[in-house]
Amino acid sequence: MLYREVLRPLLFLRDAETAHRAVLERLGHWRIGTHLAERLLNVDDPRLQSTVLGLHFRNPVGIGAGLDKHAEAVSAWRSLGFGFCEIGTVTPVPQDGNPLPRMFRLQPDEAVINRMGFNSLGADAVVANLAAAGRVGIPVGVNVGKNKLTPNEDAAADYERAIHTLAPLADYIAINLSSPNTPDLRALQKPELVQSLVRRCVQAAQPGQPVLLKVAPDFAPGELEETVAAALEGGAAGIIASNTTVTRQGLRSVALAAETGGLSGKPLREMATATVRRVFRVTRGRVPIIGVGGIASAEDAYEKILAGANLVQVYTGLIYEGPTLAAKINRGLVGLLERDGLANVAAAVGLDA
Numbered sequence: 001m002l003y004r005e006v007l008r009p010l011l012f013l014r015d016a017e018t019a020h021r022a023v024l025e026r027l028g029h030w031r032i033g034t035h036l037a038e039r040l041l042n043v044d045d046p047r048l049q050s051t052v053l054g055l056h057f058r059n060p061v062g063i064g065a066g067l068d069k070h071a072e073a074v075s076a077w078r079s080l081g082f083g084f085c086e087i088g089t090v091t092p093v094p095q096d097g098n099p100l101p102r103m104f105r106l107q108p109d110e111a112v113i114n115r116m117g118f119n120s121l122g123a124d125a126v127v128a129n130l131a132a133a134g135r136v137g138i139p140v141g142v143n144v145g146k147n148k149l150t151p152n153e154d155a156a157a158d159y160e161r162a163i164h165t166l167a168p169l170a171d172y173i174a175i176n177l178s179s180p181n182t183p184d185l186r187a188l189q190k191p192e193l194v195q196s197l198v199r200r201c202v203q204a205a206q207p208g209q210p211v212l213l214k215v216a217p218d219f220a221p222g223e224l225e226e227t228v229a230a231a232l233e234g235g236a237a238g239i240i241a242s243n244t245t246v247t248r249q250g251l252r253s254v255a256l257a258a259e260t261g262g263l264s265g266k267p268l269r270e271m272a273t274a275t276v277r278r279v280f281r282v283t284r285g286r287v288p289i290i291g292v293g294g295i296a297s298a299e300d301a302y303e304k305i306l307a308g309a310n311l312v313q314v315y316t317g318l319i320y321e322g323p324t325l326a327a328k329i330n331r332g333l334v335g336l337l338e339r340d341g342l343a344n345v346a347a348a349v350g351l352d353a
């Protein structure tokens with residue numbers, strides 16, 4: 001209420017990236033109020049807890065990659081009631097990303113189009129930020145990508161390098177081959193390339209550390225299944241589904257729809273859920289899935305879980321719904337589990353797949 005009626009209109013006066021930076025800077029220096037927020041926003045319920053990827057999650061709602069690319073606000077996510085966070089995408093060497101503006105709000109669609117292009121402080125700076133944050137009490141995933149100037153033939157070495165630097169401070173690693181904003185990156189999702197790339201990333205990670213592959217929602221029939229199977233062959237411990245879409249279906253924001261980049265938020269929801277379902281039909285619970293795309297309510301999160309997700313993440317929903325989103329989703333999930341007579345989140349995973 002306070003967010004939608006007061007804070008959001010103020011934030012939306014600024015362009016999307018400026019508002020985003022302002023919020024992150026605040027959260028990064030946020031000390032007073034964290035205990036109060038934690039008490040108000042942490043939904044402590046055993047039905048939300050799970051062990052996934054060998055890690056303990058107090059609830060299944062996480063921060064999606066791209067929101068805290070440089071690990072500037074890691075301590076804040078726990079206070080806002082999240083069960084985990086994924087920082088990055090981090091590239092091995094610092095790079096600026098695409099020229100501004102590169103992030104657009106499609107308000108009537110409750111969506112965002114972004115073409116950030118992996119703006120990154122680089123692995124060394126981000127590992128320093130993670131070290132400064134210390135243990136934050138929730139699992140922290142680190143999402144890695146390749147530098148723009150690195151040709152695809154040498155991409156694996158970029159991923160290895162970033163992982164070498166960041167793995168000691170990560171609970172899991174996510175390999176991003178699915179951003180639409182680094183030229184030709186998605187070509188690395190081809191099954192014949194994925195297996196060896198994932199294998200090299202697993203070798204670069206710490207022994208036993210889970211390495212997950214983040215996939216696009218824009219696969220042709222059959223291709224996603226082959227890519228997922230190849231990732232599992234290469235040793236992937238899980239799949240994150242999905243990244244933003246390059247499609248533009250049924251958008252009301254006609255002018256902004258023409259902006260180049262990846263679309264996220266409400267219009268992505270069903271596509272991302274369908275992607276989770278397709279992944280689950282391949283994995284059948286052998287490895288966990290993190291469901292992401294268009295989640296802005298408990299019902300949306302539950303839809304991903306029923307489709308096969310063990311955990312979920314949000315990004316665009318947070319822009320439109322504000323800082324109470326994790327609490328709202330978690331409270332709502334408890335109610336939905338109760339309604340359906342399910343003992344916990346794990347019991348709901350894949351029931352609709």
Ligand SMILES: Cc1cc2nc3c(=O)[nH]c(=O)nc-3n(C[C@H](O)[C@H](O)[C@H](O)COP(=O)(O)O)c2cc1C
Nearest residue numbers: 064065066089114242243264265293294314315316
């Ligand atoms: C501005 C912006 C930047 C993003 N940057 C990244 C990124 O660096 N790495 C990545 O894996 N995903 C990135 N994403 C994708 C999100 O993690 C997520 O997969 C996608 O937005 C769908 O979720 P949502 O509808 O809740 O936003 C970005 C999304 C947005 C909106």
